[in-house]
Amino acid sequence: xxxxxxxxxxxxxxxxxxxxxxxxxxxxxxxxxxxxxxxxxxxxxxxxxxxxxxxxxxxxxxxxxxxxxxxxxxxxxxxxxxxxxxxxxxxxxxxxxxxxxxxxxxxxxxxxxxxxxxxxxxxxxxxxxxxxxxxxxxxxxxxxxxxxxxxxxxxxxxxxxxxxxxxxxxxxxxxxxxxxxxxxxxxxxxxxxxxxxxxxxxxxxxxxxxxxxxxxxxxxxxxxxxxxxxxxxxxxxxxxxxxxxxxxxxxxxxxxxxxxxxxxxxxxxxxxxxxxxxxxxxxxxxxxxxxxxxxxxxxxxxxxxxxxxxxxxxxxxxxxxxxxxxxxxxxxxxxxxxxxxxxxxxxxxxxxxxxxxxxxxxxxxxxxxxxxxxxxxxxxxxxxxxxxxxxxxxxxxxxxxxxxxxxxxxxxxxxxx
Numbered sequence: 001x002x003x004x005x006x007x008x009x010x011x012x013x014x015x016x017x018x019x020x021x022x023x024x025x026x027x028x029x030x031x032x033x034x035x036x037x038x039x040x041x042x043x044x045x046x047x048x049x050x051x052x053x054x055x056x057x058x059x060x061x062x063x064x065x066x067x068x069x070x071x072x073x074x075x076x077x078x079x080x081x082x083x084x085x086x087x088x089x090x091x092x093x094x095x096x097x098x099x100x101x102x103x104x105x106x107x108x109x110x111x112x113x114x115x116x117x118x119x120x121x122x123x124x125x126x127x128x129x130x131x132x133x134x135x136x137x138x139x140x141x142x143x144x145x146x147x148x149x150x151x152x153x154x155x156x157x158x159x160x161x162x163x164x165x166x167x168x169x170x171x172x173x174x175x176x177x178x179x180x181x182x183x184x185x186x187x188x189x190x191x192x193x194x195x196x197x198x199x200x201x202x203x204x205x206x207x208x209x210x211x212x213x214x215x216x217x218x219x220x221x222x223x224x225x226x227x228x229x230x231x232x233x234x235x236x237x238x239x240x241x242x243x244x245x246x247x248x249x250x251x252x253x254x255x256x257x258x259x260x261x262x263x264x265x266x267x268x269x270x271x272x273x274x275x276x277x278x279x280x281x282x283x284x285x286x287x288x289x290x291x292x293x294x295x296x297x298x299x300x301x302x303x304x305x306x307x308x309x310x311x312x313x314x315x316x317x318x319x320x321x322x323x324x325x326x327x328x329x330x331x332x333x334x335x336x337x338x339x340x341x342x343x344x345x346x347x348x349x350x351x352x353x354x355x356x357x358x359x360x361x362x363x364x365x366x367x368x369x370x371x372x373x374x375x376x377x378x379x380x381x382x383x384x385x386x387x388x389x390x391x392x393x394x395x396x397x398x399x400x401x402x403x404x405x406x407x408x409x410x411x412x413x414x415x416x417x
Contacts, residue, residue: 016066016125016389019401022073025049034107036088037161042104044085044111047072053081055119055416056112057170060085061128062101062178062330062338063093070390071123071172074405078412080121083112093322094276097329098134098338099147099156102163105135109164119416120166126361126388127181129174134338137346139163151328151335152248168416169351170408173388174370175362176340182318183333185288185302187281188232193240196280196313203232205284206308212289217307218300219289226286226293234334240279241332244324247275279319279327283311287363294365297358297385297393340370350378352411354404356386358393378415382407 030046045067046056057075059066065086075082085108089095112120124132138146138158146158175181189203190196206212211221221229254270257263263271287293288302304311311317319331328335337343351374355367362370371381384407385393386400393400 015387015391016070017068018070018072025073025076027076032111034111036103036107038100038103038157040088040103042085042088042107044083044108046081046083046115047076048081049076049079053079054117055079055121055412056081056083056115056117057121057123057412058083058085058108058112058132058166059123059125059128060087060105060108060131061126062087062096062098062131063089063091063127065090066125069125070401071125071405071408074409075123075412077405078409078416080412080416081117083108093319093326093330095323096326097150097152097154098131098336099150099154099158099329101131102135102138102158103161105131106139106161106163109135109166110162113164119168120164121168121170121412121416122166123170123172124174125172126175127178129171130177130338130340130343132169133171133340133343133347135163136166136169136349137343139165140346140348147337150325151332151337152244152325153252154325166349168349169347169376170354170411171351171370172354172404173356173359173362173390174340174353174367176366176370177333177336177338177342178318178330179333179336180339180341181333181361182282182331183233183237185283185285185318186233186236186279187284187312188229188236190236190281193243193277193279200232203229205229205286205289206312217289218291219286221286221290221293229286237332237334240327241335243277244327244332247277247324251275274323276321276323277327278321279331280317281312282317282319283308288360294363296364298360298363298387299358299393301360303361303388341373344370344373345375347374348376350415351376351380352408352415353379353381354407355381355383356388356390356400356404357383358386358400359388361388380411 072082122132143159189200191198212219254267257267258271384400384403390401
């Protein structure tokens with residue numbers, strides 16, 4: 001097996017940078033530091049060729065800064081400007097609440113309208129799809145009906161937020177939402193959240209008894225195990241939800257005592273405390289190790305690589321260190337509002353959906369469900385060979401990034417320009 005044939009680590013925006021040769025052109029890039037309605041700052045970069053473009057394509061991820069995203073040159077080829085925005089919580093699960101992130105998106109959309117763009121196309125890549133479809137849902141909801149509180153109970157103030165509407169969507173390798181993604185990958189055999197080594201053998205996805213071959217690094221899981229596994233995953237997420245809510249309730253009650261002037265010393269400390277906890281073993285999606293489940297062009301392994309001992313027990317992983325608020329808002333597949341099955345019903349704008357057939361994050365059944373949930377009468381689904389970020393699946397083929405890019409150029413010219 002050559003290096004090109006091995007599964008590549010593509011978690012986050014790894015491997016999603018542009019080919020510098022495609023940006024060997026005359027273009028301008030202007031940075032903007034924007035103030036948000038809640039008094040924070042967000043940074044964006046506007047790429048353009050002529051400076052007179054009427055349509056802008058906006059690209060953003062809730063956890064990553066993707067200034068050099070590989071689709072920027074193709075957006076420029078289509079005759080559009082490209083806005084690439086960074087969130088306030090780059091790479092930081094401790095702070096990421098999706099309801100708050102909407103304030104960052106709104107600042108960007110308002111800025112683009114103020115610049116005079118006639119059409120705005122939202123390009124949601126991977127986790128950016130969950131963020132942008134959530135924004136669209138809330139922007140199209142009457143202010144008095146917008147989500148009033150985060151899953152952690154904090155007022156969102158979304159009813160007071162100016163949220164400019166957008167004109168079209170491009171979804172590239174979208175997953176069902178960060179919470180749904182994590183729930184499909186969380187290891188249900190964890191017995192004690194404070195001790196990642198404790199394991200329930202009956203639910204261990206990496207044991208020989210349950211179908212995993214450590215020598216080949218591949219799984220072959222029986223239907224009854226798969227069913228029990230999914231039930232266990234939901235149960236574990238529910239337990240973490242309960243833990244997060246209990247921590248927040250204890251803080252809420254302590255703050256009430258402080259305000260009433262009856263707080264004990266312990267209650268004063270609890271009222272001031274900002275709890276943080278770890279979530280171990282979140283890279284155990286059975287489909288990653290048994291690729292006969294919902295088969296596709298993907299290779300064995302996950303976004304984090306092929307060795308589950310590294311990705312499932314290691315220090316780097318999705319949702320590894322969180323606050324109760326960020327867990328409930330972002331990483332809980334039960335509580336998060338930023339799930340596509342909750343937000344896509346509002347997507348009535350023209351939509352292009354690009355699926356990579358070797359994606360190790362979003363599987364064919366996920367894409368079919370996402371496409372079916374989009375109510376827009378003008379929608380298109382394109383399948384392209386490539387991994388989660390469109391890198392070539394073998395050494396002798398063209399990267400899917402370029403094929404997808406050309407599809408986007410064609411669609412933008414026909415639909416928006």
